[in-house]
Amino acid sequence: MAKAAAKTKTAKKAAVKKAVRKKPAAKKQRKVVALFPEAAFGPALNSVGIGQALERLGHKVVFLSDPGFLDVYKGYGFEAHAVNLSEPLPPEEMAKFWVDFINGHIPNFRKSPYDQVDNYVKGCWEMIVETAKWAEKDLPGVLAAVKPDVVCVDNVILFPAIKRYAKQNRKPWVRVISCSENEIEDPDIPPHLSGCGEKDKKCHAAYRKHFNAVIKPIHDNFNAFLTSVGEKRYPIGQFFEASPHMNILLYPSAVKFKRKHKLSPKQFQYLEGCVRKDAPYTVPTFKANDDKPLLYVSFGSLGSGDTDLLKRLIAAIGNMPVRALVNVGDYIDQYTDIPDNVIIDKWFPQPSVIPKVDAVIHHGGNNSFTECLYFGKPAIIMPYVWDGHDNATRVQETGHGFKMDRYAWSDAEMQDKIMAMLTDKKMKAKLKKTSKSMRAKHGPTKAAKVIDGLLKRRNA
Numbered sequence: 001m002a003k004a005a006a007k008t009k010t011a012k013k014a015a016v017k018k019a020v021r022k023k024p025a026a027k028k029q030r031k032v033v034a035l036f037p038e039a040a041f042g043p044a045l046n047s048v049g050i051g052q053a054l055e056r057l058g059h060k061v062v063f064l065s066d067p068g069f070l071d072v073y074k075g076y077g078f079e080a081h082a083v084n085l086s087e088p089l090p091p092e093e094m095a096k097f098w099v100d101f102i103n104g105h106i107p108n109f110r111k112s113p114y115d116q117v118d119n120y121v122k123g124c125w126e127m128i129v130e131t132a133k134w135a136e137k138d139l140p141g142v143l144a145a146v147k148p149d150v151v152c153v154d155n156v157i158l159f160p161a162i163k164r165y166a167k168q169n170r171k172p173w174v175r176v177i178s179c180s181e182n183e184i185e186d187p188d189i190p191p192h193l194s195g196c197g198e199k200d201k202k203c204h205a206a207y208r209k210h211f212n213a214v215i216k217p218i219h220d221n222f223n224a225f226l227t228s229v230g231e232k233r234y235p236i237g238q239f240f241e242a243s244p245h246m247n248i249l250l251y252p253s254a255v256k257f258k259r260k261h262k263l264s265p266k267q268f269q270y271l272e273g274c275v276r277k278d279a280p281y282t283v284p285t286f287k288a289n290d291d292k293p294l295l296y297v298s299f300g301s302l303g304s305g306d307t308d309l310l311k312r313l314i315a316a317i318g319n320m321p322v323r324a325l326v327n328v329g330d331y332i333d334q335y336t337d338i339p340d341n342v343i344i345d346k347w348f349p350q351p352s353v354i355p356k357v358d359a360v361i362h363h364g365g366n367n368s369f370t371e372c373l374y375f376g377k378p379a380i381i382m383p384y385v386w387d388g389h390d391n392a393t394r395v396q397e398t399g400h401g402f403k404m405d406r407y408a409w410s411d412a413e414m415q416d417k418i419m420a421m422l423t424d425k426k427m428k429a430k431l432k433k434t435s436k437s438m439r440a441k442h443g444p445t446k447a448a449k450v451i452d453g454l455l456k457r458r459n460a
Helices: 010-016 041-056 067-075 091-104 106-110 113-146 160-169 201-228 307-318 329-334 350-356 366-374 388-397 411-423 425-439 443-458
Strands: 032-037 060-065 079-082 150-154 173-177 246-249 268-270 294-298 323-327 342-345 359-362 379-381 401-403
Touching (some): 041 067, 041 173, 041 366, 041 443, 091 106, 160 173, 246 443, 268 443, 359 366
Parallel strands (some): 060 079, 173 246, 294 359, 323 342
16 A cells, blocks of 8 residues: 555665564463554554563464565564565565555645545555455465464554455454544544545535545445445445454554544454564764764655755755754665765664654654654654644644645745754643653553453353
C-alpha cells in the first residue's frame, strides 16, 4: 500500500537491529498470537513492540508477512511466515517498484488531497485491492499451519481468509489501526485521507462525494472478489470493517476527534501511541552553531526521493541560528555544499533522535506524528500523501505544531515557522501535558494486555 510498502534498502538496516527480549513467562498457558502488519515500516515496527510485550506475558508470537519484510521480524527473533501480496519478485525488483511508484508521483505531491484522489489515491487503492486477492492464495494455508488462537491484522483492507479462519475455528480476530483514527468512519469527523478540518463539514461532504465517484470501479472490483469468496459486499468507500471482537487504535487521546457515535471500550481501545525503543544515538559535533537549538528533518524512506524539497529546506536552515539532522535516505550522493550547521545521513534511529532535538519537520507519517507528541516536541508537518494530510491538519488545530504546504513557502516563512516552534510557550505547555499523559501509558504493553484479556475471556 501507499504508506508505503517500504520495501527499500532501509529494510536491511531494520532487519539487522536485533532487540534484547525478555524471556517469556514460564509455565503459563501459551497461546499462539499471529500478527499480520502491512508491509510498511510503521506498522511493522509497531507490531514488533506489541509482539515483544505479548511474549513477556507468556504467549507465542508468530508474524505473517509479505516476503519483503520477513527478515525484519526474523531479525528480532520472531518466527515469520510468508504471504505473497503481489506477484513474487526478487527483493531488489520489489524495492525498485515502490521507489519508482512514489518518485513517479512527486508532481502529484503539489496537489491537494482532493485532487490526489484522481491519481495517487486511485493508483494506491487499485494495488491494495490486488494485495487482498493475492493474500487469498497463501493465507488460508498459512493460517492452517500456524493455528493461531488470535489473529491481529494491521491494514486498510479486509483479508477474507482471516474472518473465515476465525469463524470456522471459533477464534477472535483483532484489527489494529496504526494510521489516523478516522480510518474508523463517523459522520462528524473528517474522511480518511481528506486533510479536512474537524468542523469543515463542506470539505467533508465534497471529499466523500469525489472519493466515492473515483473509487467506484475499484470498489466494484473488490466487492466482486468478496462475493467470490463468500463475503458480503461492502458499502461504497468501505474496504474493511471493525472487528466484532476488538479494535486497537494507536491514536493519542490528546488529538482524538469528537465523534457523533462514541466507540465502546469493549470493542475499541486507544493505545496513546506505540513508541518503540531503537538503537541509542549520540548527537555529533557540528562545525557551526554547536550550542544552538537542534532540529530533525525527515520525510521517511520513500519521501526522501523529493530531493529538491530537502535541498530547499537545508538551504533555508543553513542561514538560521540552529542545527539540523536531516534524513536524506538513499539519495545522499546527490547532496553537495552542505552548510556547517547541517548534518545529513541515510538513516537515523528516529525514536532515539527525537527526544534529543528541540523541534521536528516531517511528512505526517503516523509514527513521526505520534513520536513527536510522545516526546513533547513541536513539529512542522509538510504532508505529501495518505494520512499525512490528516495528521498535518490535526497537529495544527490541536495546537501541537504547524501545517505547511510542501512547496508554497519562502525561506523567510519557513524560518519564521521554525522560530515559532522554538519559542511558542503555549505550544510547549500543551506538548508537555500531552507527553506526560502519553508516557504514563506504554502502548505495546497495553496492546498486549488487551489481546491477552480477549484470549482469557474467549477461553473462560
